[in-house]
Amino acid sequence: MKFLIAFLALIAPASAVLGNQVALDSQVFVERSAEQADGSVTVTLEEPTRVVPGDNLLFVLTYQNTGAEAAENFVVTNPMPEAVVFGEAIDSGAVYSVDGGTVFGPLAELRIAEESGVERPAHAADVTHIRWTLTEPIPAGESGQLKFRGIVR
Amino acid sequence: MSLRRRTHLHSVALRAPLLLAALSPASLASQAQAAGTLAGTPIENTATASYDDGGTTITVDSNTVSLIVDEILDIAVTSADPGDVPVRPGELDSVLKFTVTNGGNGPEPVLLTIDPNIASDDFDPAAVTIFIDTDDNGVYDVGTDTLYTLATPPTLDPDASITVFLLGDIPATTADGERSEVELTGTAATGSGTPGTVFAGQGEGGGDAVVGSTGATANDSGFYAVVDATLDLTKSATVLDPFGGATQVPGSVITYRLTAETTGSGSIDNVVITDAIPGATTYVDESITLDSTGLTDTADADAGTFDGSGIAVTLGTVAGGTTNIIEFQVVID
Structure with a gap:
């Protein structure tokens, strides 16, 4: 139900002026590992309101084209919350920014200028934004998800 | 709420990023402290999408997911003496030195207790008291450093350490070479216990307090050695x-x-x-x-x-x- 409410809230103002609508929903889950009696580890996803440093978070972005026409050049950008260090992108094709969203590229190609002026390769911990760009239009009625992980600092 | 299992149909590939006017300027992530994000810090996540609608670029924001960082309770206690503290029989107010650290992510009062009566040692000091190194110079100063009482435990900021002195009197009956072990225990005032124990609503900023890996309590021993x-x-x-x-x-x-x-x-x-x-x-x-x-x-x-x-x-x-x-x-x- 939460998704629907959010979805409607986003759609309502846009539908008045736009021919097609793409809704974007953000969810954050915490992955909690629990060792079972037989020694196996099960990972459960919870939708928390509270977390602690070190918690593994799963970010799920869900988009849905509810309009009558395809949406082209679809780009999703998620700034990393300040208290979360980027972990990994689950869906391929992500590009990253380590400078607050100015320059995007594959993480291996990004560099960080230290205060001393020396440049070093960027790490996952430097990521400030993650972005996906879909190469194909989203047909009317279609939806999809983009997921990445982070850790509470 | 269950995750949507539908696989999206669209292939995702790298491509030159579009210019997005709607991107809010985000501050660069600050360096994390050892203790982690401060308790009570909000984590808010909002994604932004843009797409073209017949030549018009439209941007939409997602809903905002808000989380609060709970307080982790972690305490560390370590002896700060380089080795046995040499004392003489009958010596008064012999000083043992400890470091107490708040490894949690919120300010936390730390309760201090001592056990001077360890069974396995040679003697027990008398009249042991706890002093806080008020002027933070690492040396016990008579009249400057303050006596610890249960009513006024020191509050340590996240990642902060204090020096704690134990003052004990050495019995006159002790002999050369005898040793005494004195244990100092520090415990988070909010509570301690098995890691993961939750103290609902008792965390900094009104959230929960969660016992960290140390169990929110720690102890270490200092040693007197009679040199006569x-x-x-x-x-x-x-x-x-x-x-x-x-x-x-x-x-x-x-x-x-x-x-x-x-x-x-x-x-x-x-x-x-x-x-x-x-x-x-x-x-x-x-x-x-x-x-x-x-x-x-x-x-x-x-x-x-x-x-x-x-x-x-x-x-x-x-x-x-x-x-x-x-x-x-x-x-x-």
């Missing part, structure tokens, strides 16, 4: 008569030998060896020797004196393991 020394004094005499023999006749010279043997791991201060001249004898002037070195009778730079009735040799501070031999001579009247 004892002095054994033995006296012997040899007689040389005027005829080259050893008979005790008028004119015979008696050489007294005082052997001062200091044993133990400590030292003894202000050691003065005195011996009275026996009756019916006369002191031989300037006959005092210390370890075969002659000493003058007058009170001067050297250690020996003769005051008319007896000799005195000032040894001062003598360390354990030292043997001093003092000799002087008298003539039988």
Whole structure:
């Protein structure tokens, strides 16, 4: 139900002026590992309101084209919350920014200028934004998800 | 809410990023502290999408997911002494030093308790009190550092450490080489227990407090080691008569030998060896020797004196393991 409410809230103002609508929903889950009696580890996803440093978070972005026409050049950008260090992108094709969203590229190609002026390769911990760009239009009625992980600092 | 399982149909590939006017400027992520994000910090996540609608670029924001960072309770206690603290029997207010650290992510009062009565050691100090290093100079300062009481536990900021002193009196009955273990325990005032234990609503900023990996309590031990020394004094005499023999006749010279043997791991201060001249004898002037070195009778730079009735040799501070031999001579009247 939460998704629907959010979805409607986003759609309502846009539908008045736009021919097609793409809704974007953000969810954050915490992955909690629990060792079972037989020694196996099960990972459960919870939708928390509270977390602690070190918690593994799963970010799920869900988009849905509810309009009558395809949406082209679809780009999703998620700034990393300040208290979360980027972990990994689950869906391929992500590009990253380590400078607050100015320059995007594959993480291996990004560099960080230290205060001393020396440049070093960027790490996952430097990521400030993650972005996906879909190469194909989203047909009317279609939806999809983009997921990445982070850790509470 | 379950995750949507539908696989999106669209292939995702790299491509030149579009310019997005709607991107809010995001501050660069700040460096994390060792203790992690401060308790009460909000985590808000909002994604932005843009797409083209017949030549018009449209941007939409997602909903915002808001999370709050709970307080982690973690305490560390470590002895800050380089080793055993040397003490003497009867010494008062002997100081043990500890470091107490708040490893959590919120300010936390730390309750301190001591156990001076560890069973496996040689003795227990008396009247042990806890002082907080108020001026943070690492040294116990009488009158400056404050006495710890349960009513006013020190509150430590995240990642902050304080120095804590334990002051104990060493029983006079202790002997050289005896050790005493004293344990200091620090515990988060909010609570402690199995890691993961939740104290609902008791965290900084109104959130929960969660026991961290340390169990929110920690202890460590400091050690007193008694360093003492004892002095054994033995006296012997040899007689040389005027005829080259050893008979005790008028004119015979008696050489007294005082052997001062200091044993133990400590030292003894202000050691003065005195011996009275026996009756019916006369002191031989300037006959005092210390370890075969002659000493003058007058009170001067050297250690020996003769005051008319007896000799005195000032040894001062003598360390354990030292043997001093003092000799002087008298003539039988």
